[in-house]
Amino acid sequence: MLKYIGKRILMMIPVLVGVIVLIFTLMYFAKGDAASALAGADATAEEIQQIRARLGLDDGYFVRLGNYFKQLLLEGNLGYSYRTGASVSSEVIERFSVSFELAVFSVAFSIIFGTIMGIVAAVKQNTWIDNTAMLLALIGASMPGFLLGLLLSLVFALKLHWLPSGGWGGWEYMVLPVLAFGVSHAGTMARLTRSSMLEVVRQDYIVTAKAKGVSPFKITFVHALRNALIPITTQAGQMLGITIGGVVVAETIFSVPGIGTYIMTAINSRDYPAVQGGILFIALVFGIILLVVDILYAFIDPRIGAQYRKHRRTSKREE
Amino acid sequence: MEKETKQILLKINDLAVQYTSGDSVVSAVNGVSFELEKGETLGLVGETGAGKTTIAKTILRILPDPPAKIRSGQVIYNGTDLLEMSEKEVRKIRGKKISMIFQDPMTALNPMFPVGKQITEAIKIHEPLTTAQAKERAVQMLELVGIPGERYGEYPHQFSGGMKQRVVIALAIACNPELLIADEPTTALDVTIQAQVLEMMTQLKEKLSTSMILITHDLGIVAEMCDRVAIIYAGEIVEMGNREHIFDEPVHPYTKGLFEALPSVNMKAKRLKPIEGLTPDPANLPKGCKFHPRCPYATPQCADRIPELKEITKGHWTRCSASRKEGV
Numbered sequence: 001m002l003k004y005i006g007k008r009i010l011m012m013i014p015v016l017v018g019v020i021v022l023i024f025t026l027m028y029f030a031k032g033d034a035a036s037a038l039a040g041a042d043a044t045a046e047e048i049q050q051i052r053a054r055l056g057l058d059d060g061y062f063v064r065l066g067n068y069f070k071q072l073l074l075e076g077n078l079g080y081s082y083r084t085g086a087s088v089s090s091e092v093i094e095r096f097s098v099s100f101e102l103a104v105f106s107v108a109f110s111i112i113f114g115t116i117m118g119i120v121a122a123v124k125q126n127t128w129i130d131n132t133a134m135l136l137a138l139i140g141a142s143m144p145g146f147l148l149g150l151l152l153s154l155v156f157a158l159k160l161h162w163l164p165s166g167g168w169g170g171w172e173y174m175v176l177p178v179l180a181f182g183v184s185h186a187g188t189m190a191r192l193t194r195s196s197m198l199e200v201v202r203q204d205y206i207v208t209a210k211a212k213g214v215s216p217f218k219i220t221f222v223h224a225l226r227n228a229l230i231p232i233t234t235q236a237g238q239m240l241g242i243t244i245g246g247v248v249v250a251e252t253i254f255s256v257p258g259i260g261t262y263i264m265t266a267i268n269s270r271d272y273p274a275v276q277g278g279i280l281f282i283a284l285v286f287g288i289i290l291l292v293v294d295i296l297y298a299f300i301d302p303r304i305g306a307q308y309r310k311h312r313r314t315s316k317r318e319e
Numbered sequence: 320m321e322k323e324t325k326q327i328l329l330k331i332n333d334l335a336v337q338y339t340s341g342d343s344v345v346s347a348v349n350g351v352s353f354e355l356e357k358g359e360t361l362g363l364v365g366e367t368g369a370g371k372t373t374i375a376k377t378i379l380r381i382l383p384d385p386p387a388k389i390r391s392g393q394v395i396y397n398g399t400d401l402l403e404m405s406e407k408e409v410r411k412i413r414g415k416k417i418s419m420i421f422q423d424p425m426t427a428l429n430p431m432f433p434v435g436k437q438i439t440e441a442i443k444i445h446e447p448l449t450t451a452q453a454k455e456r457a458v459q460m461l462e463l464v465g466i467p468g469e470r471y472g473e474y475p476h477q478f479s480g481g482m483k484q485r486v487v488i489a490l491a492i493a494c495n496p497e498l499l500i501a502d503e504p505t506t507a508l509d510v511t512i513q514a515q516v517l518e519m520m521t522q523l524k525e526k527l528s529t530s531m532i533l534i535t536h537d538l539g540i541v542a543e544m545c546d547r548v549a550i551i552y553a554g555e556i557v558e559m560g561n562r563e564h565i566f567d568e569p570v571h572p573y574t575k576g577l578f579e580a581l582p583s584v585n586m587k588a589k590r591l592k593p594i595e596g597l598t599p600d601p602a603n604l605p606k607g608c609k610f611h612p613r614c615p616y617a618t619p620q621c622a623d624r625i626p627e628l629k630e631i632t633k634g635h636w637t638r639c640s641a642s643r644k645e646g647v
Contacts, residue, residue, distance in 0.1 A: 126385075202383075204426035210381045211421075212414035212441040212490065226431045302474040303430060 001308040005295065012287040020072075023276050024065055033057075034082055034270035035231065055082060068276070078280070079273030083266070088277035092259065096281060099258030100167060102250065103243040106178045110185035111236050117186070118193025123220055125198060145246075149180035149253040165253035176253045181246075185239045196228040203227070225277050229300050231319040233254040237293030265266025328498060328530050329355040329378070334392030336373050336554075337386065345484075345601045347373040349554040349609075350487070351392075353627075355498070360524070360531040362541040364577075365551030366598050371534045372422070375500045376404075378532075379419055380409050396498075396566040415445040418491040420501040424483035424508075428475040434486045435461065435471030438493050445494045460489040464519060481512035485519070488575060492523060499531045505540065517543065538581065542566060547634075550574050553599050560635035570637045572614045608639065616641035 020132035035051040037045070039303075052058050056067065063286050071077050078088040080265035121133040154177055157165030200206065201224050236267045255261070259278055298305040336348040348370040355361050363371045376382045378394055380401060387603060394401040395416070421427040428436060438457035442448060448456065458468040464485040475483060486505065491499060504520065505513040521544060524531055533544055541548055542562065549559040550573065560572035569575050575593035596613035599605055605612050611621035618641075625636040 204421060204423060205429040207376075207381055208421060208427045208487070208490070209429065210413070211379055211419045213412075213444045214440065215410065215412045223429055223431075227429070301431065302433075303476045305477065306474070 001295075001299070004308055005291070008291050008294070009140055012284070012291075015287060016280065016283055020068070020276065020280060021065070023060075023279050024068060024272075027272055027275055028061055028064070032270045034272060037269045038082055045211045050066070066302060078277035079268070080226075082271045083269055088273050090264065091274070092277050092281050093261045095257065095262040095278075096285075098256060099244060099247045099260060101249060102177055102181075102256060102258060103240060104175065105174060106182040106243055106250075107177055107185065107236060107240045109182035110239060112188050112191065113147075113182070114186040114189025117190040117191045119197055119220065119225065121190065121194045122197035123203065130194075130262070134194065137187040137190035140183045141191065142187075143184055145181045146182055146249050146253060147251060148183055149177070152176045153178055154254065166253075168256050168258075172223070173254075173256075177256060178248045180253070181243060181250050185243070189232070189235060189239070193228065193232055196231045200224045200227045226300070230297060233293055233296055233300060237289050237296075241289045244285055244289075245282055323562040323563060326357040327354050328359075328397065329532075330393075330395040331374075331378075332395065334374065334377060334394065335390040336370070336377055336382065336387060337390055338387050344602060347387075347554055348377070348625075349427075349604075351551075351554070352558055353549055353556065353559065355495075355530055355532065358528055358530055360533055360545045362545035362548040363532060363534045363551055364536060364538065364541055364548060368598060368601060368603075369551045370554040371551055372502055373554075375419065375502050375532065375534055378500060378618045379413055379417060380406075381413070381419075393638045401621065403460055411445070414441050414496075415494045415502065417498045418494070418496040420484075420488055420491045420499065420504045420553055422503040424480055424487050427487050428483060430475050433472045433474055434472075438486070438490050441490055442493050446564065456490075457493065460493045461486070463492075463523070464489045476559055481516065482510060483510055484512075484516055488516070488520065488523070492527060492529070496529060499529045499563070501531060502534045503536070504533075504536075512619055513540075520544070524561070536541060538577065553601065553604055555609060555638070556636075557610065557639070558635075558637040559628070564632070564635040568635075570615050570635075570640045570642060571610075572639060572642045573610050574640050576613075610639075614639075614641075 033048075033052075034055065035048045035057060039048050039051055056064065059067070068079070070078055078092065081088055081091060085090070116265050117133050117137060120136075121130040132306065153165045156163045156176060163175050165176075169174055197220075201220075206219060206223060209219050216225065244259075246260075247256075247258055248264055250256065251258045251260035252264060259282065263275060263278040265271075266278065298308055320488065331354075334351050335346070336353045337349055339347040351374060352371075366372050373382065373387070377389060378396075378401065382389070389402060392402070396412070401412070402525055404412075428434060435454070435457050438460055438543065439450070441455045442453040442456050445451065446456075451468040454471070458471055461471060462468050466482060466485055466489070470478075471516055475486070477487065484507070488504070500537045501520065503637075504508065505516050508516060517540060520531075523529075531544075533540070535541060547559070547561045549556045550565065550571065551557070551574050551604075558565065558569065566578075567573065569578055573594070579592050580594060582591055595615075596611055599609060599612070605622070607620075607622040607624055608614070608617075608626050611617040614621065616639075628636045628638050629640075630636050631640060
């Protein structure tokens with residue numbers, strides 16, 4: 001198992017290198033100039049040139065890419081923001097904790113509501129409950145997050161004044177962004193849970209459980225759900241990754257000071273170290289989440305767990 | 320035979336089950352009646368799709384509904400009709416009084432839980448035991464079917480097919496059922512393992528004195544294990560009698576056809592002799608006698624009326640004795 005985790009972590013390295021090169025290249029060829037953005041509107045050409053020289057922006061593509069890698073690998077440093085001068089890594093981590101909180105709550109919301117709705121729909125297959133649940137799920141899944149976000153803030157913040165329309169602080173700031181992005185994932189999750197539950201309840205071992213007198217409740221929540229959990233876990237992991245990567249929209253709508261708004265501002269001012277650092281961090285977190293999901297499989301499904309353990313018979317005795 | 324003090328454990332009356340999907344209605348079981356005495360083994364023999372498994376699942380009320388619907392009939396177990404019982408009451412019978420061994424051991428066990436735990440679960444549902452006691456009993460059950468007790472914590476994927484079927488059997492007998500329904504218990508196993516499993520089932524049956532309904536399409540297994548045999552064709556019993564009746568003096572043309580299709584050890588047969596034609600489409604059963612399109616003795620009247628099961632000698636029932644009149 002440890003060997004496998006080590007291998008997976010090593011495999012993340014080329015992915016991260018690819019992400020760095022890609023982002024660097026895109027930013028390099030993007031129009032706009034960090035120095036003039038930094039110097040302000042009324043700066044002279046000379047002042048801009050000075051800044052360019054100080055930041056090393058006059059160097060060629062490969063020299064700058066090389067310098068970035070050198071800094072990353074030798075000093076373990078994501079560099080300093082052009083705009084604020086602060087260390088990118090500490091800024092990114094601070095901003096990321098906000099985004100992570102938002103993403104976790106929104107994914108937790110979609111897992112709880114989505115799976116419950118999916119299970120109920122599967123148990124009551126082809127009844128009006130099933131149809132209603134699936135219609136709601138379809139609407140939820142097809143509603144873009146930004147649209148729902150705007151609608152929610154229009155109704156609950158501007159009209160009813162129940163909740164703040166933006167900012168960050170207590171739980172009341174979290175409700176609308178979590179809903180805006182949880183609802184569509186909850187819809188997807190409900191549909192996925194329903195179909196995987198329906199597939200599982202047709203299996204022979206469910207008939208076996210029924211034939212030995214197990215109650216319908218236990219059949220659904222113990223025998224069937226455990227088997228349906230693999231696709232649900234995959235989906236939940238991906239949702240968490242996508243939500244973290246996609247919080248830009250939610251954060252912009254609700255002006256949440258998370259990593260999304262950080263990267264957005266950085267892109268607008270061509271703050272290269274901040275953009276690269278932020279995106280690299282997101283890629284790293286995404287990779288770790290996928291790894292955690294794979295490790296979770298081993299705990300959910302003993303057959304996958306067995307593949308990690310080589311010496312089955314001997315280790316089995318202790319369990 | 321002096322079986323006057325016979326005790327009827329299970330009595331099925333005029334059972335009819337249909338499957339509906341969309342517009343098509345499949346009549347899987349059409350008016351099946353039989354009795355089972357205490358300690359007796361009854362074989363249900365028939366081709367794939369004849370309705371054997373549907374009968375078995377009806378007894379336990381584990382048919383998938385929808386699409387299956389019980390149209391008529393009674394399943395009287397120890398004097399009460401199982402079909403009239405509430406779901407909750409039936410649950411107390413499932414796995415405790417009546418239990419079932421399934422056809423395919425590969426899929427009959429839940430892959431997510433250790434095999435021992437699956438047996439313990441059944442015991443805990445029906446017996447007033449603590450978890451530790453139930454576990455102890457589960458270990459005994461595993462050992463009874465020849466699986467070392469220390470494999471209690473292993474998962475189904477760690478067992479071979481034959482071993483899995485033993486686990487399924489251990490699960491079925493864990494609460495000492497009065498009636499065991501074995502649905503093609505050896506079909507998915509290879510021949511040597513088949514023999515072991517059958518041998519074990521016979522021993523267990525004697526030890527625990529359970530009654531058994533054995534569903535199979537293997538006449539060899541029937542000859543070895545069953546006291547009485549019912550031949551099922553297109554959802555109907557076409558002939559029923561004790562083992563000697565069926566094997567030594569089959570009467571119904573279908574039963575005769577089955578035996579003629581068997582290669583004999585004594586004769587050098589170049590080709591097998593099949594029954595002509597195919598099993599009828601259960602969604603579109605022939606009118607009258609359901610076997611008449613394939614029957615070598617069929618007369619025009621056969622297409623008009625469904626023949627009744629008649630007792631021709633004591634305990635030997637058949638829907639048709641055309642073969643006897645012409646054959647002898």
